[in-house]
Amino acid sequence: MLLPVYLYGAPLLRKKSEDISPDYPHLDQLLANLWETxxxxxxxxxxxxxIGKNIRLFVVDTDCLSKSYPDGKGFKQAFINAHVLEEAxxxxxxxxxxxxxxxxxxxVKRLPRVRLRYCDENFVAHDEWFDGIRARVIQHEYEHLEGQLFVDKLSPLRRQLLKSKLLKVSKGEVATSYRTKKEV
Ligand SMILES: [Zn+2]
Structure with missing residues (x-):
């Protein structure tokens, strides 16, 4: 099932998300919906x-970036209860x-390596380093769990220049090929 994506400005995008337990209700369905969306x-x-749930869960698939970033090839992974241990x-x-x-x-500037503790979709725990484009997408998604967004990392000047654009996004005044939602 396709899920609507919450837009910039929705308060839940600014909340810190919580770990979940293996018996989280309908986790398989939620994962399937995330991939589809x-x-x-x-x-x-x-x-x-x-998609409106403040839980520590994200999915990544960098395969379509592999033309420019070969290390993205075949990287498809769900991350549950992820916590960054270090970056380098x-x-x-x-x-x-x-x-x-x-x-x-x-x-956006980021460090190229990240070490993550997380569970996969079978709730098997991992402690693993990721590099390059894989790390980049993980770091971006991870920040969503912390209530942060990539625009927070821009210079004050860049943010100022984007201000009216961001305001429009927050009002839903932006065309997308997918369903979006504003939180009231
Ligand atoms: Zn994002």
Missing amino acids: LYHADGVGLAAPQ GEEWVYEEGCLSIPKVHEN
């Missing part, structure tokens, strides 16, 4: 807060976008 919207990652390397710039902030694409 992600692919329908041509995204590379989608976090549960974006030299900052690099990548142009990010977000399904909750349609039509806004901005260069």
